[in-house]
Amino acid sequence: MPQPSITFNLGQGGLGQPAQGQDYISGMQFYGTAPGTFVANIPQAVFSLPDAVTKGITNDYADETAATGTYLITTKGNTGDTIVAIITEALPNGKTQTVNLGLYTVGSSDTTIALQGAAWAAIINAGTYSHGYSASFTTATLTITARKGLGINLNSGTPLGITLTGAFAGTITQFSGGVYSKKILWYYQIAEIYRNYPQAKVWVMFTASPSILFTELQTLQAAANNGECRRIGVYSFTARTAANVITDLGAMNTIGTTLFNNYMPCEFIYSPNIQTVSDLSTLINLQNTTYPYASVCIGQDGANVGTTATPGGAQLYVNSGVSVGAVGAAVATKAKGAISQNIGEVGAFNLSNGLELAVPAFTNGQLASALTANLLNQLDGYRYIFLTTYTNFTGTYFNSDYTAAPQTSDYNSLARNEVIQKAVRGLYAGILPLLKSRINLNSDGTLTEVSMQQFKTNASPTLIQMATAGDLSSGMVLNGKLAKGVITIDPTQNVLSTNKIVIAIKLLPVGYANFITVNIGFVPTL
DSSP states (O other), rough: OOOOOOOOOOOOOOOOOOOOTTTTTEEEEEESSOTTTTTTEEEEEEEESSHHHHTOOOOSSTTOOOOOEEEEEEOOOOOOOOEEEEEEEEEEEOOOOEOOOOOOEOTTTTOOOHHHHHHHHHHHTTTTTHHOOEEEEETTEEEEOOTTTTTTTTTSSOOOEEEOTTEEEEEEEEEOBBOOOOHHHHHHHHHHHHHOOOOOOEEEESSSOOOTTTTHHHHHHHHHHOOOOEEEEEEEEEOOOHHHHHHHHHHHHHHHHHHTTOOOEEEEEEEOOTTTTTOOGOOOGGGOOOBEEEEOOOESSSSOOOSSSSHHHHHHHHHHHHHOTHHHHHHHHHHHTTTTTTTTOOOOOOOOOSSTTTTTEEESBBGGGOOOOOHHHHHHHHOOOOEEEETTTTEESSSBBOOOOTTTTTTTTTHHHHHHHHHHHEEEEEEEGTTTTOOOOOSSSOOOOHHHHHHHHHHHHHHHHHHHHSSOGGEEETEEEOOOOSSETTTTTTTTOOOOOOOEEEOOOOOOOOSSSOOOOOOOOO
């Protein structure tokens, strides 16, 4: 026999202010070796970017392996001959920049390859403070170590060039061995959260790698003060195909269902690594799934280079070779607005500061401007979240707040889900004290008005507050009280036999101006 409990059944009715209470609390699930004070699979609350840095999410690139390239001097130069290393670094969108490591001119006392190589290395190292590269010389080989932050940037192509005059001759071995920093990618996501919403509270957890069932998400939510995250961003470096993404969403939705049944509901905003999905038209239609607890963000910055300390998302994509989704920005936007707001609301949520996210791109590196209107419409119709701009209007915005559910579902958006989840949380807290309470009956066996009113009274405050705040339509409240029909209890239900009371609650959501039609024309008279 099951223990006494309260069960919420979500209805399908044919139809999501500044954050209040705990609506601003989010989570971020990262994968890799837990840095600093973090311990694997144990979340910590982060309250600001400096707080995250203190706890170990830093921009120091400590986990990066720098690429190295070499030049073997086979013929020494004569007095007055020159040699210089020129590095061509990759920038977003096929652009490049060159870095001059300093010109070495052979002095009269530099009479051997060993002396010339050492002097050349000294020239490079004297400029390290400026260009970031360093050099060493052993026997006849100059080894150049890439500057901090480049990751895999120099691993391909022919970025190392040697320009020389006179007798110098040698052999170039191009850069290799660069490994990107995971820490800077985690730092970027946290920085994006606090750039978009400085008041955020974020529970951050590190897991070595994603599990097949994503059970780590349940661990995170349960450990976050028993489930206070309203949404959790999931950022993974593991390469995913279009089919993998659907499998992942299904697993996340199962976790979401479990959390809901344990009175800890939340939404998952997933940023998969689809860097290898070159054709976005192959992404699978989310209209054909029923995973309302999960959303997919496939937008990222398309042009910002930034600096080594504060790199832009587009440059991070080049330097890491993995998707750098705007999941941090999505989590922040959902946290700072009213839970009933669409994160794509144009008048409320400009994502760009003029640099970051100023140019929309997708997480496979393609610029949004390079896609046809038909493909963009398809991705929107398939219910993926990405970045967009509007003609003659400043800013960058999310296209919408879709979940992986059909348009016909009542739970097809982050807003609708967070609204009903807030109602469930509040109703649970209000009704729980009445669990196993006595229910008086009339002489005909029906519930007394007093008994029914007790449940209505405990359920009302949450709904009144939400309607007053604008997360539910104001028509639910009349003269400070819930309108008739919002909460109904059938007095004829047989509680003596079932030991169960059924309460029906109807929520009137707010609508959304997703489409606006303006009829305009000339007339002879008004």
